[in-house]
Amino acid sequence: MSAVAAVGTESGPGAAGADRVIQGKRTGRLKGLAVIGFMLAVVAWSIDGTIIADTDWSRIGGPKGVFSSLGRFLQLDLGVLPHLIVPMIETFMIACLGTLLGCLFSLPVAWLGAANVTPSRLVAYPIGRFLMVLSRSVHEIVWALLFVSAVGLGALPGILAVAMRSVGFISKITAEAIENIDKKPVEAIRAVGGNEFQVMYYGIVPQILPVVLGVVIFEWDINIRRSAVMGLVGAGGLGLLFFRQMNMFNYGGVTMVVLAILVLILIGETVSHFARKAVT
Amino acid sequence: MVFGIILFLAYSIAFLNIDLGRLPGAFGRLASFIANRYYPPDLDYVMEGGYLLSVLDTLRMSFLGGVFGVMIAIPLAWFGAFNVTPSRILLYPFGRFSIMSCRAIHETIWTILFVSILGFGMLAGVLALTVFCIGFAGKLFADEIEAIDKGPVEAIRATGANALQVFVFAVFPQVRVAFTGIAIYTWDVAFRAATVVGFFGGGGMGWYLKRNIQQLETERVGAIILSIIVLVLIAEGLSGQVRKRVARAKYGAVDQSAKARLIRRFCLPLFSILVTMTLPISPVR
Amino acid sequence: MARVLEVKKLHVTYGKIGPEVLKGIDLNVEDDDFLAIIGPSGAGKSTLIRCINRLVEPTAGSINLFGQDIRAVSGSALRHVRRNIGMIFQEFNLIDRMSVIDNVLAGRLGYTGMLRSLLRWFPRSDIDRALELLDRVGLSDHVEKRADELSGGQRQRVGIARALMQQPKLLLLDEPTSALDPKISREVMGLIRDLAREFKVPTLCNIHDVTLATEFCNKIVGLQDGHKMFEGSTESLRKADLDRIYAMEVL
Numbered sequence: 001m002s003a004v005a006a007v008g009t010e011s012g013p014g015a016a017g018a019d020r021v022i023q024g025k026r027t028g029r030l031k032g033l034a035v036i037g038f039m040l041a042v043v044a045w046s047i048d049g050t051i052i053a054d055t056d057w058s059r060i061g062g063p064k065g066v067f068s069s070l071g072r073f074l075q076l077d078l079g080v081l082p083h084l085i086v087p088m089i090e091t092f093m094i095a096c097l098g099t100l101l102g103c104l105f106s107l108p109v110a111w112l113g114a115a116n117v118t119p120s121r122l123v124a125y126p127i128g129r130f131l132m133v134l135s136r137s138v139h140e141i142v143w144a145l146l147f148v149s150a151v152g153l154g155a156l157p158g159i160l161a162v163a164m165r166s167v168g169f170i171s172k173i174t175a176e177a178i179e180n181i182d183k184k185p186v187e188a189i190r191a192v193g194g195n196e197f198q199v200m201y202y203g204i205v206p207q208i209l210p211v212v213l214g215v216v217i218f219e220w221d222i223n224i225r226r227s228a229v230m231g232l233v234g235a236g237g238l239g240l241l242f243f244r245q246m247n248m249f250n251y252g253g254v255t256m257v258v259l260a261i262l263v264l265i266l267i268g269e270t271v272s273h274f275a276r277k278a279v280t
Numbered sequence: 281m282v283f284g285i286i287l288f289l290a291y292s293i294a295f296l297n298i299d300l301g302r303l304p305g306a307f308g309r310l311a312s313f314i315a316n317r318y319y320p321p322d323l324d325y326v327m328e329g330g331y332l333l334s335v336l337d338t339l340r341m342s343f344l345g346g347v348f349g350v351m352i353a354i355p356l357a358w359f360g361a362f363n364v365t366p367s368r369i370l371l372y373p374f375g376r377f378s379i380m381s382c383r384a385i386h387e388t389i390w391t392i393l394f395v396s397i398l399g400f401g402m403l404a405g406v407l408a409l410t411v412f413c414i415g416f417a418g419k420l421f422a423d424e425i426e427a428i429d430k431g432p433v434e435a436i437r438a439t440g441a442n443a444l445q446v447f448v449f450a451v452f453p454q455v456r457v458a459f460t461g462i463a464i465y466t467w468d469v470a471f472r473a474a475t476v477v478g479f480f481g482g483g484g485m486g487w488y489l490k491r492n493i494q495q496l497e498t499e500r501v502g503a504i505i506l507s508i509i510v511l512v513l514i515a516e517g518l519s520g521q522v523r524k525r526v527a528r529a530k531y532g533a534v535d536q537s538a539k540a541r542l543i544r545r546f547c548l549p550l551f552s553i554l555v556t557m558t559l560p561i562s563p564v565r
Numbered sequence: 566m567a568r569v570l571e572v573k574k575l576h577v578t579y580g581k582i583g584p585e586v587l588k589g590i591d592l593n594v595e596d597d598d599f600l601a602i603i604g605p606s607g608a609g610k611s612t613l614i615r616c617i618n619r620l621v622e623p624t625a626g627s628i629n630l631f632g633q634d635i636r637a638v639s640g641s642a643l644r645h646v647r648r649n650i651g652m653i654f655q656e657f658n659l660i661d662r663m664s665v666i667d668n669v670l671a672g673r674l675g676y677t678g679m680l681r682s683l684l685r686w687f688p689r690s691d692i693d694r695a696l697e698l699l700d701r702v703g704l705s706d707h708v709e710k711r712a713d714e715l716s717g718g719q720r721q722r723v724g725i726a727r728a729l730m731q732q733p734k735l736l737l738l739d740e741p742t743s744a745l746d747p748k749i750s751r752e753v754m755g756l757i758r759d760l761a762r763e764f765k766v767p768t769l770c771n772i773h774d775v776t777l778a779t780e781f782c783n784k785i786v787g788l789q790d791g792h793k794m795f796e797g798s799t800e801s802l803r804k805a806d807l808d809r810i811y812a813m814e815v816l
Contacts, residue, residue, distance in 0.1 A: 017708065018692045021666055024709065025685060043347055046340035050402040050483065069397040093292035100289060137512040139476045141388060142505060145493065149317075150310040155296040160306060229386045232480070236296070246392060254393075258385065265384040435658035435724075438618055439731055440648025440675025442641075445682050449671055453662045 077252030083241065084260045091237035092264060094155055094227040098162025099220040105167045109135075110174035117178055117204070128175070136168030140226045144235045158235030162226055166219045173215040177208040213279040221272035228261045238264075318502025326503045331488055335511065337402060338484035342474035344406045346467035349413020353379070354459070356414065357421030364425060364433060364451050366443035379422065382415030387473045388480055395481040405482025409470050417466040421459060428454045461523045468519040475508045569735060569767045570594035570617065575626035577612050586612045588791035589626070594735075599758055599768045601778035601799075604788035605811050610771040613788070614739050617769065618650045619643060631734065648675025651728030651766075653757070655740035657720040659727075661713040665704060668712050668723050669695040672730030691730075698726040702756060718749035725757060729764065736761055738770040742777065750774070754781045775807065 061068075112118055113128025143164045147157035186203035194202065231239020238257055245253035293300065325331065359365050359375025390411050394404035428451060436450040478486025485508065492500040572592040578585045586609045594600055602610045615621040616628060619635065628635050635646050651672070659668050670687045677687060687695075699705055702722040707715060712723060721741060728736060741757065742750035758781050761768045772778050778785060778799075785802050787795035787810035794810045795802070 017696045017705075018689060021692050021696070021708070022689070029684065029686075039347070043344065046344050050337055050340050050344065051406060055401050055403045056399055066397055073393075090296060093296055097289060097292055097296075133513065133516060134509070137472065137509055137516060138505075139472055139508075141476045141479060142489075142508065145489075146310060146314075146505075147306070150313045151302055151306050154298075156298050156302060156306070159298070225384065225386050229388050232388060232392075242389070242392075246396065251396070258389065258393075261386075261389070262381075262384055269380075431654065431656050431658035432660050434620055435652065435654060435727075436660075436671060436674065438620060438647060438650070438652040438737075439672050439727075440644040440646075441671075441682075442644060442679075444679065445674050448683055449660060449663075449674065453660050456662070 072251040073255050075252040076255055077250060078256070080241075080245070080250075080253040080256040084238075084256065087231070087238040087241045088260050088264060090155060091227045091231075091239075091261075092224065094158045094162060094230060094235075094237050095220060095223040095268075098159045098227060099166055099216065099223050101159060101163035102166030102170060102219070102223075103216055105163060106171035106174060109167055109171040110178065113171060114175040114178035116181075117200075128171075132168045132172045132175070134168070135164055135166075135171075138165070140165040141229070141233060144230050144233045148234050153234040153236075155236035158227060158230035158237060161230060161235060162223050165226065166223060170212075170215055170219055174208065174212050177211040178204060181207045210280050214276050217272050217275045217279065221268045224264050224268040225261075228264065314502070317498040318505070320499065321503035321506050322497075322499040323503050325500045326507045331485070331504075331507075334478070334483075334485050334488060335507070338474045338478070338486075339471070341402055341405050341409055341477070341482075341484055342467060342471040345409025345413050345474065346463070346470045348406075348410040349470070350417050350463045350466060352410070353414045353418035353421055357418050357425055358447055358451070360418070360422040361425035363428070363430060364443075364447060375422070379415055379418035382411045383419060384415070385411075387412040388476065391477050391480045391482040400481040400483075402483035405474070405477045405484060408477060408482055409474055412473055413466050413470050416469060417462055420462045420466075421455075424455050424458045424462070425451060457526060460526050464519050464523050464526070468515055471515045472512050475512065567596045568593060569596045569598075569631060570769070571627075571629040572613075572617075573627045573629075575613070575616060575628065576624045577609070577616060577621060578624045585624075586791055587616075587623075590788070590791075590793050592786060592793070592796070594767050594769055596765070596767050598784050599761060599782045600770065600784040600786060601782035602769070602771045602786045602788060603773065603775055603778050603810065604794070606773065607790070608788040609791045610773075610788055611739055614737050614769065614771045617735070617737055618647050618652060644675055648731055649734045650737060651731045651733035651735070652737045652739065653721070653724045653728050653741045655743045657717070657724050657744070659712040659720055659723055661711070663712060664709050665699065665712055665715070665723055666692075666695055666708045669699060669726045669730055672727040675731065695726070695730060698729055699723075701760065702726050717745050718753060721745060721753050722756065725753075725760065729760060729766075732764075733766055736766050736768040738768065738772070740771055740773065743773065750777060757781075 109128055109131050111128070112124045113132055115121065115125060118125040118128060140161055143161035144157055147160045147164075151157050151160070181204060185207070186199055189199050189203045227237050228242075229239045231237045231241065232243050234240070238261055242254060242257045245251075245257060356375045356378050359367075359371040360379055361375075362368070362372060365372040365375065387408055390408035391404060394407045398404045398407070432450040432454070433446060436446045441449065474484055474486075476486045476489070478484035478488070479490045480486070485504065489501065489504050489508075492498075492504060570593065572590060575587050575590040575592075576585065577587040590609075590613060592613075602613060604610055612621055616623045617630070617635075623636060630646065630650075633646070635643075638646055660671065663671075667685060670685070670691060673687060673691050674682055677691075681687065696705070696708065699708055702725055704719060704722055704726070707719065712720065715723065721744075724741075736757075738757065742753055745753060754777055757768070760766075770778075770782060772782075779802065783799055785795065785797065785799055786793060787806065789810050789812065795806045
């Protein structure tokens with residue numbers, strides 16, 4: 001093997017290699033710059049069209065105005081505390097009932113949307129898949145508006161809205177779990193003469209249960225967050241209290257409601273974390 | 281334990297004064313409500329310039345919220361990843377806490393809060409969407425970082441690199457493809473949120489929804505909800521396709537050129553569509 | 566024959582109440598050594614190697630590298646220490662999606678400024694040197710390839726080039742051949758020994774294959790269960806010493 005040559009910029013195969021490497025890096029960098037430049041252009045165009053055209057800068061009042069507005073939120077109104085308890089329980093219950101109802105609705109949808117158990121690959125399967133996507137695409141607020149129009153104010157439309165919104169994700173994961181099962185237990189039960197229901201209950205359900213429970217707990221945690229805002233459109237829980245405090249311009253009270261929501265979320269996160277560990 | 285849950289649920293139904301009798305009829309009532317009031321949807325209303333401009337605004341807001349949210353989420357996720365955070369005592373709790381706070385509060389509440397400080401309009405909407413995206417993408421990013429192979433991280437640390445160099449050379453190359461998929465998913469979810477942000481004063485399509493509900497123009501409401509569903513479905517379809525392509529690129533050595541082709545094929549036509557949408561509409565607001 | 570590394574009474578305990586992995590190790594490395602650390606698995610060999618560049622934090626004891634107490638440094642001083650120590654890993658630890666040349670250049674990160682390194686804008690002298698090293702390890706034809714397109718032996722050679730890019734004053738090897746088949750292992754060990762001699766870099770090698778250790782290294786240190794059971798030149802290693810080092814493994 002040759003001794004190490006002195007490092008330098010002599011001509012020769014080594015120098016040509018270095019030139020090629022540098023050239024390659026340069027083109028790579030230019031490509032990266034072009035992409036960033038393009039993104040910056042779209043961002044600038046978007047900002048111009050939205051924020052710059054639409055904002056009433058004088059009304060905001062500059063940084064001082066913003067800070068004083070923020071300050072109003074920080075003057076906590078502790079008098080609101082006793083009024084928080086009932087709505088907090090309400091919100092929690094809406095989340096629980098909504099998730100449960102969502103589960104119930106998810107079962108038929110998952111059954112339709114699972115390629116291996118769907119009654120009809122041409123008709124039922126696409127319908128199942130479409131229902132899953134539809135449920136996830138409609139925002140929970142829109143669901144709440146629809147149900148408030150249909151059944152009136154109160155907790156019921158909130159529960160229904162949360163349920164309908166959850167169906168999409170729960171049924172999607174359930175369908176995927178069904179599609180991934182081991183066929184042998186299913187065939188065994190069919191072989192001993194079980195009907196479709198028994199096949200499902202003894203063959204499929206035990207296999208998918210851990211995954212389904214995991215996603216239900218996950219969705220329950222998210223639903224606490226959603227349930228809190230159902231009240232903004234009249235569907236019960238802390239949202240209604242939030243709405244009232246804002247209307248009274250009681251910013252300190254608004255902050256208390258937000259803190260109450262955070263407490264609920266914290267509880268939800270903790271329970272969800274340990275429950276999911278226990279299930280899987 | 282299961283019995284306890286059932287007991288709690290039964291108690292809840294009583295506590296909330298829910299009239300279970302209304303439940304079976306609810307969907308029938310919803311269906312008839314939709315059939316009578318929302319149908320036929322006033323499609324002319326949603327095809328006119330003012331509404332279409334608000335659709336464009338919603339798109340722009342969701343884009344900005346996604347871009348800014350993802351950009352801020354990346355360093356926060358780096359801080360909030362226990363394995364590679366530059367400081368376990370200071371920056372790790374800061375990163376985790378920031379992301380959790382952004383996530384915990386619903387995007388509509390963020391909208392209302394920003395509107396009360398900054399007034400109605402898209403500034404509040406974009407900020408609310410940005411915060412939402414920080415929470416959404418940040419958690420996914422941090423989980424992704426915590427799942428990386430620590431070997432390359434050790435090796436780069438051993439060369440005497442500082443924390444940022446370790447992130448750029450050892451962490452980011454491992455998560456880059458996953459991050460791109462998450463970013464696209466985040467934009468998709470942000471668009472869904474953006475459609476209703478206007479309902480609470482944040483600009484965009486949602487404001488039309490609110491106004492028409494208040495004015496009891498139910499056929500227009502039906503048309504608006506229909507347009508929201510259609511647009512979200514399109515966005516979901518597009519983002520799904522792009523994510524599939526990105527995931528496929530993960531397994532090839534042509535990563536860089538595939539990404540560039542992706543961007544050229546996707547963004548350029550989208551950009552031109554957006555531009556042409558603005559042209560027939562008067563720029564005067 | 567200057568002393569490069571002096572380790573005295575080194576103790577390492579994992580966690581606050583964890584097991585004590587190293588129970589008072591003394592070790593000396595001279596500037597022309599290629600020292601092998603052998604012993605059964607769980608003896609603490611990997612931990613000992615990682616203490617030298619503080620990838621693992623020692624619990625007690627002292628480590629003196631070129632007269633500097635490296636337990637006392639932190640922050641940028643620690644990074645200065647690390648950039649003078651090259652390390653080669655069992656699982657190669659390359660950045661899979663990056664090219665071979667970029668992987669080798671990463672060895673200069675400890676010497677490269679922040680902006681330059683983030684843009685991967687290494688000076689020309691670095692690029693020249695990287696290409697030279699790749700030529701020395703026989704990978705000139707693979708310079709622009711992605712690291713995960715290479716075979717195991719080739720990847721380890723990239724790792725060797727990366728470590729040497731640091732112009733290190735000490736080389737640490739953590740089971741460099743355990744993931745390679747026997748013939749390639751021999752080639753890689755030979756390559757490392759030749760390059761270490763050529764660049765005059767003392768080397769500390771954690772290895773479990775005793776045959777390779779005795780073939781390529783001039784000094785042996787035997788560990789068992791966190792204790793040093795043997796230290797001496799390769800010639801002085803007897804079967805009785807090996808029995809003592811590997812006594813537990815009979816089980």
